[in-house]
Amino acid sequence: MTHIGPMIVMKAAGLQRVFEGEVLTVALQEASFTVRAGEFVAIVGPSGSGKSTLLNVLGLLDRPTKGSYEVAGHTAELLTEHQRNDLRSKTIGFVFQNSYVLPHEPAGLNAALALRIQGVPMSQRTAMISKVMLQFGLSDRVHVQGRFLSGGERQRLAIARAMATDPRILLADEPTGNLDSANTSIVISDLRDMARRGVAVVVITHDEKVAAAADRRLSLIDGVLSDATVDDDVLADDALVHHLEAESDSTRSGSCLLRLFESLSDGLNSLSAKPFRTALLLMAFLLGAGGLVTATGLTQTTSAQVAERLDLAALDEIRFSDSRLPAGMLPTIADREATYDAVDALEGVERVGLTSLIAPADAPISRSSSSTTFFNGPIEVADANRLEILDARLTPITAVANLSAYPDMPAAVIGAKAAAVIGIERAAPGVVIWVRGSPVPVLAVIESSERDPAAEDKVFLNPTAASSIKNLQPTYVARTKPGYPAPLSDALPLVLSPDNPGSINVQTIADLRNLKTGVSSELGLMVGLISVVLLVLASLTAATAMYLSVQARSGEVALRRALGASKWSIARMFIFEGIAVGFAGGLAGSVLGIGAVIAISAVSGWSPVITPFMPVIGMGVGALTGAVSATYPALVAAHSDPAIALRS
Numbered sequence: 186m187t188h189i190g191p192m193i194v195m196k197a198a199g200l201q202r203v204f205e206g207e208v209l210t211v212a213l214q215e216a217s218f219t220v221r222a223g224e225f226v227a228i229v230g231p232s233g234s235g236k237s238t239l240l241n242v243l244g245l246l247d248r249p250t251k252g253s254y255e256v257a258g259h260t261a262e263l264l265t266e267h268q269r270n271d272l273r274s275k276t277i278g279f280v281f282q283n284s285y286v287l288p289h290e291p292a293g294l295n296a297a298l299a300l301r302i303q304g305v306p307m308s309q310r311t312a313m314i315s316k317v318m319l320q321f322g323l324s325d326r327v328h329v330q331g332r333f334l335s336g337g338e339r340q341r342l343a344i345a346r347a348m349a350t351d352p353r354i355l356l357a358d359e360p361t362g363n364l365d366s367a368n369t370s371i372v373i374s375d376l377r378d379m380a381r382r383g384v385a386v387v388v389i390t391h392d393e394k395v396a397a398a399a400d401r402r403l404s405l406i407d408g409v410l411s412d413a414t415v416d417d418d419v420l421a422d423d424a425l426v427h428h429l430e431a432e433s434d435s436t437r438s439g440s441c442l443l444r445l446f447e448s449l450s451d452g453l454n455s456l457s458a459k460p461f462r463t464a465l466l467l468m469a470f471l472l473g474a475g476g477l478v479t480a481t482g483l484t485q486t487t488s489a490q491v492a493e494r495l496d497l498a499a500l501d502e503i504r505f506s507d508s509r510l511p512a513g514m515l516p517t518i519a520d521r522e523a524t525y526d527a528v529d530a531l532e533g534v535e536r537v538g539l540t541s542l543i544a545p546a547d548a549p550i551s552r553s554s555s556s557t558t559f560f561n562g563p564i565e566v567a568d569a570n571r572l573e574i575l576d577a578r579l580t581p582i583t584a585v586a587n588l589s590a591y592p593d594m595p596a597a598v599i600g601a602k603a604a605a606v607i608g609i610e611r612a613a614p615g616v617v618i619w620v621r622g623s624p625v626p627v628l629a630v631i632e633s634s635e636r637d638p639a640a641e642d643k644v645f646l647n648p649t650a651a652s653s654i655k656n657l658q659p660t661y662v663a664r665t666k667p668g669y670p671a672p673l674s675d676a677l678p679l680v681l682s683p684d685n686p687g688s689i690n691v692q693t694i695a696d697l698r699n700l701k702t703g704v705s706s707e708l709g710l711m712v713g714l715i716s717v718v719l720l721v722l723a724s725l726t727a728a729t730a731m732y733l734s735v736q737a738r739s740g741e742v743a744l745r746r747a748l749g750a751s752k753w754s755i756a757r758m759f760i761f762e763g764i765a766v767g768f769a770g771g772l773a774g775s776v777l778g779i780g781a782v783i784a785i786s787a788v789s790g791w792s793p794v795i796t797p798f799m800p801v802i803g804m805g806v807g808a809l810t811g812a813v814s815a816t817y818p819a820l821v822a823a824h825s826d827p828a829i830a831l832r833s
């Protein structure tokens with residue numbers, strides 16, 4: 186006899202599920218049954234008999250090892266991952282024993298979770314949620330956060346959430362497990378109500394009251410289901426099956442933009458739910474992006490500073506060397522005097538002096554003869570004229586006159602900061618430094634220099650004190666009236682060496698410009714390296730924090746998957762969370778970085794260079810590193826098995 190009744194929505198035939206691991210577990214051996222629309226079926230059985238395993242297979246969260254399963258007109262084994270997600274989202278509602286209510290979101294938003302995953306527009310959602318909250322007696326709890334709800338309210342909220350999408354099937358795993366008898370009665374009446382409205386309700390339960398309220402009771406013992414009724418006649422009724430298919434396919438699907446917005450809003454919600462963790466993440470990105478912005482700003486500022494100094498020097502300074510001198514040696518006093526006389530006679534020249542860099546290794550300088558601690562800063566040769574050109578403020582001011590009067594006596598002039606490093610408080614008769622094992626009197630301390638702010642860090646030796654040092658590259662520096670360096674660069678070689686002008690090597694303005702480029706690119710490299718290290722550290726910190734957060738939220742991830750969220754949408758939620766926190770950290774870092782550039786520039790007397798690109802760099806790099814650091818945790822979350830996560 187052909188039985189005509191409500192359509193069959195689930196048909197399982199010979200379902201088997203074997204778990205392979207260190208031991209082979211046959212969780213489900215044989216399960217064959219059908220469930221019709223409007224039927225309330227209870228599955229009972231002892232612990233470990235395979236009830237949750239069966240429910241996971243029925244809810245498309247797990248795949249059977251053997252057997253076939255048809256749900257809402259679809260053959261489960263033929264469905265793609267995407268179709269399974271879609272069917273779960275639109276056709277199946279889940280209620281779990283521990284209800285998985287999101288603790289930091291209001292009850293209304295919790296109830297709307299499945300609708301959000303479906304992409305139902307917000308305008309429609311509000312009405313649907315109000316209806317379902319009213320139906321389950323939760324109207325006055327809509328704005329209460331999940332964590333403040335009672336156990337009974339949570340379980341009813343979980344049922345409301347499952348029913349909000351108007352599913353054809355409701356699967357519930359111990360829905361009354363944690364409830365007292367009054368709440369159990371309410372939940373039973375809710376489930377009955379669902380069945381009355383045509384929903385196929387399948388409930389796993391240990392509770393005799395729930396089982397007694399069901400239309401049918403199926404027993405599962407050691408993975409074998411009994412007392413089942415297979416109803417092939419009705420399943421063969423194509424019209425009914427197709428009716429269901431059409432219905433499930435016609436359900437809503439929101440716009441791509443709405444889905445992206447939902448992912449971003451989920452990411453932001455989870456950030457606001459854990460303020461301490463979020464603050465730590467922000468700090469990591471703030472340091473990384475802030476370091477980068479500071480570094481960029483300082484590079485630009487110092488580069489502008491160097492450019493300004495060089496432009497100034499190029500206006501009234503010219504340098505030249507004489508290759509006729511013995512290599513690596515300073516000119517004699519007589520040679521120097523001759524050169525100075527010749528150059529001083531040229532129009533526009535104000536003063537000529539001698540300089541040379543000295544490598545610290547070639548001139549070990551210490552406070553005393555027995556000291557083994559040597560000065561490690563910059564050392565230069567400078568005669569009296571060179572010090573005058575530097576516009577240095579000296580204490581005592583008589584030092585330049587003394588240097589000039591006694592050129593054949595060894596002498597040193599020390600920058601104030603270098604003096605502090607070496608351990609000299611002030612220049613006074615009898616104060617000496619030891620250079621290459623010989624005492625050299627300190628004639629003065631340089632308090633500051635208009636032309637060379639770095640002079641405070643340097644030790645200057647007069648040519649006599651430096652005479653025994655090898656590998657020197659003596660260079661004459663001529664201070665001129667503004668605008669004279671260019672014509673002088675042509676005249677000098679002819680005046681100093683008429684027979685062989687090529688032996689006089691004049692450094693032109695172009696040479697100085699090359700120097701500037703070199704200085705800037707070295708700074709840029711250093712700054713780049715520091716920034717990369719900071720950003721890698723920020724990414725690692727963020728990745729670790731996010732990975733831990735993914736682990737802590739495995740229940741929520743499983744719930745979302747059960748409600749039909751795709752793997753990609755789970756990954757997207759975590760990646761958006763990373764982007765949001767990275768962006769915010771980058772923004773804060775930009776503000777901090779710009780502040781740091783302004784402060785450092787103020788202290789150093791520079792004009793800060795701030796460009797509109799700096800905040801863009803900070804926020805962009807923050808967002809990018811946020812996305813990168815969230816990628817691995819996001820993939821872990823997306824690929825976690827919901828069937829396993831729901832057990833934990």
Ligand SMILES: Nc1ncnc2c1ncn2[C@@H]1O[C@H](COP(=O)(O)OP(=O)(O)OP(=O)(O)O)[C@@H](O)[C@H]1O
Pocket residue numbers: 204205206210211212230231232233234235236237238239829
């Ligand atoms: N992912 C898995 N890997 C290995 N074994 C598993 C896995 N999932 C379930 N099992 C095993 O399958 C058997 C059935 O488990 P299941 O959770 O389905 O039983 P249950 O009837 O729901 O139990 P309970 O009433 O205690 O929740 C158990 O022995 C369990 O250890």
